[in-house]
Amino acid sequence: MKKTGMMWGLCVAMGLSAISFAGERFSASVYVNTTTRAFSGNLGTARNGLDSVSYLWCASNSAGVGRCYAKDASGTTASCATIDADMLATIRSLNSDSNLQVSYDSLGECTFIHVATGSHFETKGP
Template identity: 35%
Template sequence: MKLAKMAMMLPMLALAPAVAQAGTKCTSPATVDVTNRWARGALGSVRNTADTVSNIYCIVYSYGYAFCSARDAAGVTGSCGTSDPGYINTLQAMTQDSYVYFTWDTAGTCNYMVVENMSCLDPKSH
């Protein structure tokens, strides 16, 4: 009888996933393209990288100015500054593990900015 029950369960076990997953994971190291004037990366991913060169950050000053900078593993750096209230407001959504993407013009002024907070992003681990 036990053998018959086990035989009935085998097809159901074959449909069960082999490994449980806790959701999508995404990593976004610092990437800088000075030719097209953009930079991106997730703060947690950059912090967790093994290299000692990469960084990405944005600063919002109380007098209505913001500055963002990124350096990739090769040491390529891109940055921009802005006093645009919309961009400053966007940066207010940034957390310690956010993904940030920004672009700049030839004068070094930010002309596009995205801040994303997603469950797939790496949290800082050290």
């Protein structure tokens, strides 16, 4: 009987801990750092932001060229381009509710592109 009670207690504790993480939200405004040559943010947060300045987006074309662009609330901009097949695939996985992280070199070529999509990222509003 004692073991059964301990097992029930463990199950309840595990269930409650899972519930406490449900619905987690993560907002990330557009961040641009021209010194470290990096920019990042949530596309949903950029869209929903109160300022009318910020943007964050990427595009690719059939010629095999991809570009990513960012502008933060203070008006600082950054962008980069790539023809790397893996980076193009990453750009093409981006959706309006994704988190985007980009690094680029002094020539404006993308050196790193990371896309993450999950329920915890702020979604795009109307």
